[in-house]
Structure formats: C-alpha cells, structure tokens
Amino acid sequence: xxxxxxxxxxxxxxxxxGHICLDMTPEFSKTNKSxxxxxxxxxxxxxxxxxxxxxxxxxxxxxxxxxxxxxxTKLMGKIGNDSFGEIILRILRKFDAQDGMLVVxxxxxxxxxxxxxxxxxxxFLHNPGANNTFCADDINYGLVEKAGLFHFGYPPxxxxxxxxxxxxxxxxxxxxxxLGVTTSLDMALxxxxxxxxxxxxxxxxxxxxxxxxxxxxxxxxIMFMAKREDYDALNRTxxxxxxxxxxxxxxxxxxxxxxSYGAKIVLIKCGIKGNYIRTQGKEKLAMMGKTKPSDLDxxxxxxxxxxxxxxxxxxxxxxxxxxxxxxxxxxLIKGMSVEDSVKIACAVGxxxxxxxxxxxxxxxxxxxxxxxxxxxxxxxxxxxxxYWRYDAAKKVWTGKNDCNFN
Numbered sequence: 001x002x003x004x005x006x007x008x009x010x011x012x013x014x015x016x017x018g019h020i021c022l023d024m025t026p027e028f029s030k031t032n033k034s035x036x037x038x039x040x041x042x043x044x045x046x047x048x049x050x051x052x053x054x055x056x057x058x059x060x061x062x063x064x065x066x067x068x069x070x071x072x073t074k075l076m077g078k079i080g081n082d083s084f085g086e087i088i089l090r091i092l093r094k095f096d097a098q099d100g101m102l103v104v105x106x107x108x109x110x111x112x113x114x115x116x117x118x119x120x121x122x123x124f125l126h127n128p129g130a131n132n133t134f135c136a137d138d139i140n141y142g143l144v145e146k147a148g149l150f151h152f153g154y155p156p157x158x159x160x161x162x163x164x165x166x167x168x169x170x171x172x173x174x175x176x177x178x179l180g181v182t183t184s185l186d187m188a189l190x191x192x193x194x195x196x197x198x199x200x201x202x203x204x205x206x207x208x209x210x211x212x213x214x215x216x217x218x219x220x221x222i223m224f225m226a227k228r229e230d231y232d233a234l235n236r237t238x239x240x241x242x243x244x245x246x247x248x249x250x251x252x253x254x255x256x257x258x259x260s261y262g263a264k265i266v267l268i269k270c271g272i273k274g275n276y277i278r279t280q281g282k283e284k285l286a287m288m289g290k291t292k293p294s295d296l297d298x299x300x301x302x303x304x305x306x307x308x309x310x311x312x313x314x315x316x317x318x319x320x321x322x323x324x325x326x327x328x329x330x331x332l333i334k335g336m337s338v339e340d341s342v343k344i345a346c347a348v349g350x351x352x353x354x355x356x357x358x359x360x361x362x363x364x365x366x367x368x369x370x371x372x373x374x375x376x377x378x379x380x381x382x383x384x385x386x387y388w389r390y391d392a393a394k395k396v397w398t399g400k401n402d403c404n405f406n
Contacts, residue, residue: 012147013072013291013333016063017139019131019154019188020077020101021110022084023056023318025356028117036120054357055091056112057131058153058186061322061358062329064095065348069330070365074147075100078130078138084109102138104130116316116356121241132159136171141179148290150176151184151214151329153322156196156221163195166204173211182291184214186325187221201225210262213288214332216325218269219246219254219276226257243271248305248383251276252399255303264288265299267328267345269321273381274307275328277342278401294335303405305388305397306342307378309350319358324349330365339394347372 027049033039039046055061059077066073075092079085081103088109092098110129116122131154144150152172155161161169176183185208190196202225209215220242223231227250234245251268255278258266264284268276279285282300285292293299327348331341347368355361363371378395388397389405398405 011072012074012143014063014066014149014151014329015074015076015100015144015147016059016066016151016153017076018059018134018152018186019057019110019128019157020055020059020075020079020088021057021112021126021129021131022088023052023054023112023114023358025052025054025114025116025318027052030118032119033117034119036115036117036123039117039120040115052356053087054359055088056319056358057110057157058151058188058322060092060097061319062151062153062186062326064097064359065319065323065326065352065362066330067095067097068359068362068364069326069348069368071330071333073097074143076102076139078102078104078107078134080107080109080130081105082109084111100140104133107133114318116318122318126157128157128159131157134158135160135168136175139172139175141175144176144181145179147181149182149184149329149333151186151325153186154188155185156188156190156199159195162199162204165200166208170204170208170211173208177211177289180289182213182289183211184216184325184329185212186322187217187225189218189221189224192224202228205258206261209258212263213292214265214267214329215258215263216267216269216328218271218321219243219251222254222258222268223250227254243273246270246273248273248276248381249385249387251305252278252303252387252401255401267325267342269324269349271317271320272308272379274305274379275324275342275345276305277338278303278399279338291333293332293338295337299338301401301403302338303399303401304339304342305381305383305399306346307381307395307397308346310377310379311350311353314353316356317353318356320349320352322358323352323362326362327368334365339396343372343396344368347376350376
C-alpha cells in the first residue's frame, strides 16, 4: 500500500505518538478445541502456517488508519537500531511514514508475538523495548505546534510514562496544551501483577485529564483504572467473557467520573457492544484548541450508545480499537456531527475485524461512509431500565445526560 502520509509542506492534521512494536502472528489451523492448553502442551509439536509480520501499537495502528481515511498524519515513536527496528522502518516506508521514528542504539525494538488460535481469546507475548524509555524530551514540539491534534497511545505499556504517578505523561500533555493543540489519549490494559498494574491510575487520571481533550479508552481499561472494584467483580464472575457480562448501565457512572476529572469528550470502546460517548458543555468544548468540534451546539452535553456493525466472518480483533479511534478522530477533523462520528468509529472498527492485521481492512473515507449509507446491519443490544432510550429513527441509544433525551 503506497499511502503518502504527509508531504513536508502540507498541513498536519494529526500527530500520533506513543507505543510502536513489531507484531508477529503465527497462523494456527482451525480447531474445535476451546482450551489453549489442549493445543500448546509441553513437548508437543504443533504444525503452523505462515507468520504474519506487521507493525503494531497505537502509533501505526491509529496513525496509518487515519492516513487511509484521508487525514494528513505524522507518526512519532521510538525503536532500536536492530533487525526488528529495520523491519518496522521497512513497513513504514510503504506509507512514507518512517521519518518520525526515533532510532536509538543500545535499546531493543519492541515486539509482540500474538498467539491467536481460532475460537480462543488471544495471548500476547510482549517486549516493550525502547517504548520503556520514551519520554517528554522525545517529542518534537516544533512539529507538534504545526498540528491540529496530538494523539498519544498505550502509556501503560511504556514504563517512563507511567512511573511516579504518570509524571512524564502529564508533562507531555501539559507541553502540548501550551501550544493550543487539541489532545487525545488512548490507553492499554495493564497486567495487574506488573509495575503498570500497581500504578494508582485513578489518582493519576485526576491530574492528567485536565490536559486531555479527548479520552478514548476501552471499557476494560477504564474500569481497571477508575472503577477497579467493578472490574474485579466482573472478572470474578464465572462463565462468558468480560464484554458478555458487561451491563451497559455501568457506563453512565464512568462517564460522570471521567468528565468530572476534566476530559471534554469521552469515547469508551465496548467491542461488539459498540461505543459509548459522553461530552461536556459548549463552554468546555470551545476550549479544546485547534481541533474542537465544528458545531459546538451539536456536540455539547451528549450521551449516546452506538451499536457495533455486524460482521459475518470475524477474523481477528487486532487493532480494532485503534482503528475505531482513527474513525472517530477523522470524523471530528472533517467536521462531522457527534452522531455520525461515533457511527463512523464503529464502522472502521468493524472493517478491521475482517482481516488478520491492523491496517489492511480499513477503507478510504468515501467508501466507509457509503458502507454505512447502505444500511449495514447492527449487532443489537438490550439495555434494561429507564436510563437509556432507543431512537429508532437515528438508530442510536440516548442517555439521560444527553441534551436531546426526552
């Protein structure tokens, strides 16, 4: 794919910074096994197919998807001067996106081995590598100042950014906001037993989110960080996976909490159950910087649940959340309504799950919009109680905090 990410003299719509790695996904044969231990057994030879090698992490997943959607994008990441780093650069050169990479000696490039057995949830074997030393001084603020929006992804996988109560991450966002640039932040789910898992994320978010305009975590990530008791209770409940057990009525309390911490727009990714969005008032949205919503009245005081689009053959969820973010940010940049923006976010995420990698499923902007116009069917959800109402005309759920709730 020969997408030209950004000409030197062109306007920069978005800079995507943060975590980048090399993903290696060995291809397993289809199986009727439901337990990984029946396949990966000590001493057993497992015949495999090809190995798919691609870039991974928020930087290429969200950044390259934005480019495919027609948004002028620049990437910023840190890799080692090694074989894996050269492969990463070779892949990025196909998109003319390699210039933003900081290549350092004496550090390893990050890699992930993705164990994706059909019908069984994925396992990731991850080495954070040079991501662990990424810091505020690694950001080219002169370039950031030329951009409309700055998006940062996966700080829980980047040691320097989460140490000391996320001190370095807070410094990055403070520096960017001083430039008048709109800020956006994506998370990753920490390993509860790791250093990242021991961080007091709730306290860190209170200090960080006043400098974050758009906060786009998954529901698992934000519950782990800000509603830990609820997260642990869901994980202790036997049977089914996290999203199957999730009551969507839990989202409004999270929206209350996160907007009270300072985020202007909160988009929570809920996988097959769709996306939840909560926004602050017109006055707060007007303070978002260069890439604030074009129609503040439409975006102010909104609370919506957008159901996901139905995909007949789900191949892999790798990068689906990152691509969903790309769809959302592209919509904001292009001046779309809040209703259309959250819908396009779901559509780009659904494009992604139809392929094994994180980029090749993403369609150009016009094709994506046309897919939605053709009445692409939804994965219908049920939400109990009086808080949510379904708008059949707009095909979206409206919460009581929405200015249009009636």
